[in-house]
Amino acid sequence: MRDEGPTARDDTSRGTAGVLELRDVSKRYEADGPAAVDGLTLEVPAGEVMVLIGPSGCGKTTALKMINRLIEPTSGSILIDGRDVRERKQSELRRDIGYVIQQVGLLPHLTVAANVGTVPRLVGWNKDRIAARTRELLDLIGLDPDEFGPRYPSQLSGGQQQRVGLARALAADPPLMLMDEPFSAVDPITRERLQNDFLRLHRAVPKTVVFVSHDIDEAVKMADRIAVLRDGRLVQYDTPAALLAHPVDDFVADFVGADRALKSLGLRRLEEIELMDAPVAVVGEPVADVRARIASGETRPIGGELLVIDPSRRPLDWLSLERLEGEDTVPARPPGGAEPVVDSVATLRDALSALFEANAVSAPVVDGEGRLIGLYGQDEIAAIFSPENQAERV
Ligand SMILES: Nc1ncnc2c1ncn2[C@@H]1O[C@H](COP(=O)(O)OP(=O)(O)OP(=O)(O)O)[C@@H](O)[C@H]1O
Ligand SMILES: [Mg+2]
Secondary structure (H helix, E strand, O other), X not given: OOOOHHHOOXXXXXXXXXXXXXXXXXXXXOOOOOEEEEEEEEEEOOOOEEEEEXXXXXXXXXXXXXXXXXXXXXEEEEEEOOEEHHHOOHHHHHHHEEEEEOOOOOOOOOOHHHHHOHHHHHOOOOHHHHHHHHHHHHHHOOXXXXXXXXXXXXXXXXXHHHHHHHHHHHOOOOOEEEEEOOOOOOOHHHHHHHHHHHHHHHHHOOXXXXXXXXXXXXXXXXOOEEEEEEOOEEEEEXXXXXXXXXXOOHHXXXXXXXXXXXXXHHHOEHHHOOOEOOOEEEOOOEHHHHHHXXXXXXXXXXXXXXXXXXXOOOEEEEEEHHHHOOOOEOOOOXXXXXXXXXXXXXXXXXXXXXXXXXXXXEEEEEOOOOOEEEEEXXXXXXXXXXXXXXXXXX
């Protein structure tokens, strides 16, 4: 976890994940109409991400909004850490439950920083603490606090607005987060970044999360458990691996789709596989040192090229050996030439797509700070399908 310095939580109740229980919860919008949610019973263990998935109109949003009482159930009960939500004030629930929606819902007349600080202000944090927390969160979601903090929502792209929506929901460190298709309004590349950012945040500070999606790949990537809904009823509640391996009926099998072997690539992450060492050359390093490493076999160029990294190990560009002729030191390169650069929390499915899309043989893998960890190609991914690795998984 990050050192939060002077902003560290003083109220210890916050930030701890809670158990969420739904007991036979139903919702009818009209007394004699059909049930939008029908006898839903499930438990989300503390700190887990539960993805609610199912076709349009199956009751996902209704189920979510009953948890923070934006909608009242017709029958049944909902408990957080054993306590019925009906015993709690709306204002208290708003503070303790982070809520992220597709439409983002940032307040247009407030700056980005003020939007992020909404809940901390509500619960009476002092100005310095709010400012420090806001900076920390903007940093965390990859937006420079000095540049983006003073802007208004209309001065951001859709993806940036969604990231601010996420930061705002996280601001007071709620133990429970409700996320309704939070990343669906952005392009696939931004969505993947947001998913990876979220997974990293969740690791640093685990929270109980209910995440609505209609995308099975997103569900497999994000979830500890997946709940499949149909016409308001729960048809299967399982881990992503169990859901892919054993769909309970044809409806779930259809929903999961035919290419289950390919989808199972979504269950593994780059950080779990053995990566290649990258043939690196550090900006400013004497070229003679690079040549010595190549001669000793320590550095093995790929296709006659080296990966140039900056002194903080961030990948910049690929450079051919010929380009080092006549240079004393490794020249600086503008960043971008090393793309695709893939986050180590990316799934093998995302990693494979990145290679295909860029028509690349291999790609650098980086950690949360963008520092190089290694390199992967199709072979490293294919290796997990080798007989010995398959045996290991059973
Ligand atoms: N305020 C409302 N009044 C009456 N019926 C409603 C209301 N809100 C939702 N419904 C109905 O309840 C059912 C479930 O809706 P809900 O919004 O929960 O579905 P969803 O799974 O979130 O769908 P989507 O994937 O399209 O967002 C639908 O049949 C919908 O028409
Ligand atoms: Mg919905």
